[in-house]
Amino acid sequence: MSQNFTPNEMMTVAAARALTNQDVCFVGIGAPSAACNLARQTHAPDIVLIYESGTIETRPNVLPLSIGDGELCETALTTVPVPEMFRYWLQGGRITTGFLGGAQIDKFANLNTTVVGPYEKPSVRLPGGGGAPEIATSCGQIFITMAHSKRAFVEKIDFFTSLGHGEGGDSREKLGVTTKGPTKVITDLCVMEPDATTKELTVVSLHPGVTKEQVIAATGWPVKFAPNAGETPPPNETELKVLRELHARTKAAHGGNA
Amino acid sequence: MAEFLKLSEAIEANVRDGDAVAMEGFTHLIPFAAGHEIIRQKRKRLSLIRMTPDLIYDQLIGMGCAERMTFSWGGNPGVGSLHRFRDAYQNGWPNKIEIVEHSHAAMANAYDAAAAGLPFAVFRGYRGAELPRVNPSIKEVTCPYTGEKLATVPAVNLDVAIIHAQKADRKGNVLLEGIVGVQKEAVLAAKRSVVTVEEIVDELNTPSPNSVVLPGWTVKAIAVVPGGAHPSYTQGYYKRDNAFYKAWDEIARDRDSFLAWMEENVLKKGPEAFAAHAKKAA
Numbered sequence A: 001m002s003q004n005f006t007p008n009e010m011m012t013v014a015a016a017r018a019l020t021n022q023d024v025c026f027v028g029i030g031a032p033s034a035a036c037n038l039a040r041q042t043h044a045p046d047i048v049l050i051y052e053s054g055t056i057e058t059r060p061n062v063l064p065l066s067i068g069d070g071e072l073c074e075t076a077l078t079t080v081p082v083p084e085m086f087r088y089w090l091q092g093g094r095i096t097t098g099f100l101g102g103a104q105i106d107k108f109a110n111l112n113t114t115v116v117g118p119y120e121k122p123s124v125r126l127p128g129g130g131g132a133p134e135i136a137t138s139c140g141q142i143f144i145t146m147a148h149s150k151r152a153f154v155e156k157i158d159f160f161t162s163l164g165h166g167e168g169g170d171s172r173e174k175l176g177v178t179t180k181g182p183t184k185v186i187t188d189l190c191v192m193e194p195d196a197t198t199k200e201l202t203v204v205s206l207h208p209g210v211t212k213e214q215v216i217a218a219t220g221w222p223v224k225f226a227p228n229a230g231e232t233p234p235p236n237e238t239e240l241k242v243l244r245e246l247h248a249r250t251k252a253a254h255g256g257n258a
Numbered sequence B: 001m002a003e004f005l006k007l008s009e010a011i012e013a014n015v016r017d018g019d020a021v022a023m024e025g026f027t028h029l030i031p032f033a034a035g036h037e038i039i040r041q042k043r044k045r046l047s048l049i050r051m052t053p054d055l056i057y058d059q060l061i062g063m064g065c066a067e068r069m070t071f072s073w074g075g076n077p078g079v080g081s082l083h084r085f086r087d088a089y090q091n092g093w094p095n096k097i098e099i100v101e102h103s104h105a106a107m108a109n110a111y112d113a114a115a116a117g118l119p120f121a122v123f124r125g126y127r128g129a130e131l132p133r134v135n136p137s138i139k140e141v142t143c144p145y146t147g148e149k150l151a152t153v154p155a156v157n158l159d160v161a162i163i164h165a166q167k168a169d170r171k172g173n174v175l176l177e178g179i180v181g182v183q184k185e186a187v188l189a190a191k192r193s194v195v196t197v198e199e200i201v202d203e204l205n206t207p208s209p210n211s212v213v214l215p216g217w218t219v220k221a222i223a224v225v226p227g228g229a230h231p232s233y234t235q236g237y238y239k240r241d242n243a244f245y246k247a248w249d250e251i252a253r254d255r256d257s258f259l260a261w262m263e264e265n266v267l268k269k270g271p272e273a274f275a276a277h278a279k280k281a282a
Helices: A007-017 A031-041 A070-074 A082-090 A132-138 A212-217 A237-254 B007-014 B032-040 B054-062 B083-091 B104-115 B183-189 B242-253 B255-267 B271-277
Strands: A024-027 A048-051 A097-100 A141-145 A182-186 A190-194 A201-206 A224-231 B020-023 B046-049 B066-071 B098-101 B120-123 B139-142 B149-154 B158-169 B174-176 B190-201 B212-214 B221-224
Touching (some): A007 A031, A007 A182, A024 A031, A031 A097, A031 A141, A082 B104, A097 A132, A132 B104, A201 A212, A237 B242, B032 B054, B032 B158, B032 B190, B032 B271, B046 B054, B054 B066, B054 B083, B054 B242, B083 B255, B104 B183, B183 B190
Parallel strands (some): A024 A048, A097 A141, B046 B066, B158 B190, B190 B221
Antiparallel strands (some): A182 A190
């Protein structure tokens, strides 16, 4: 089946649609940044975007390569010092939605961005958690965007960088965490949400042209599908146009691949 | 009181082998010229502290200046891994490096506590995260008022803080604008501090009374190094060289190409080489 959009574009558009005009969003670099700015430039013009470098209500015209590009500060309402960002704004409970990704995710949406292999003797040393451990527990809810593959969607993550739903059920409450945690995982194949009781990630919609078999093959645990799982509405013309223009401006600005 | 020195003198006088050093700047205002000077002066066994090690610590580690790194996110932002850090940590090249790993919130709080002269920082963090298992300095206290369990980390313990800023006046008062990161906290936390600046001016003309200004008496040494934050950036002067950050991935991936780059661009050069990057932003 031929389509006029890529799986990555579908992922970004699906993530953007999950955001509302009322959200105060803690934005990470990469797919989350694209999704948040797509939302801002389409259906959620008043969404508040906050980057951990301290920029509040930022409205970048091109996507930043780093979390602290000058573009973010120049287009922000205000920029606060980093300790203040983590203390008053994140820990202070002022963020409705945080975006995370990772190298590995398990069926309870716990994330690993620290190591592949044992911590002391890793086969791959990854960058580490950055803001994630506290983003995961301090934001009202968490959206996760990641490309879907068996290497990333694993039965057991090698390191618990940030808390999702722990061991499932009421794990978060037991740890004294009062926020919702991951409420959506948006991949390039599908959208998953945690089951209301068990908190196990369940496929709630398949992107156009994607089969259940593809999702099963790309997931490292026996993945469950919601009985009413349907098809994710494809990106519309406006969404694709705005997203592509954003990427084109970004590519021109950064001198190379965006 | 701040002393105006050449960069080489400022580093010579303030950075010693084995020191705990923070070279801060959250993406913005990263003191690359000062880092290169430390490499040229062949400092050894440094304990490097930085939230986001960035290319500057990749370079120091690859050149054998460090024995420990305390950090919270160790990648090349938007690009990938820090290959020299990975090679040192995983393969011991050019020497073994020990790591002390935190989250951003923990590091930011640890700087804040040190600036405030407190022994430790307390915050709501690390819940359900695994770092406390592998970093024994992360502990927990019970709030004496509410009973809530909270995370603690020790205040950063710094011999020297090194930062880059837009400008200083002739009394040594320093102005930082834009994304200001944890630099104020790092300078106030450290026993000694070195500040490189784009320029010295008669009047700081602070854009507002709330601008981040470090009084000259909180700073040990100031060196004028136009372009000194490149390939990071200085708001109002020049932009982040994102193309270089991408190019670094190839340069640093391989030991020989890394050493060749360092030889050509650091060992054979001086701080004046940074001036080429200091063109004012339009």
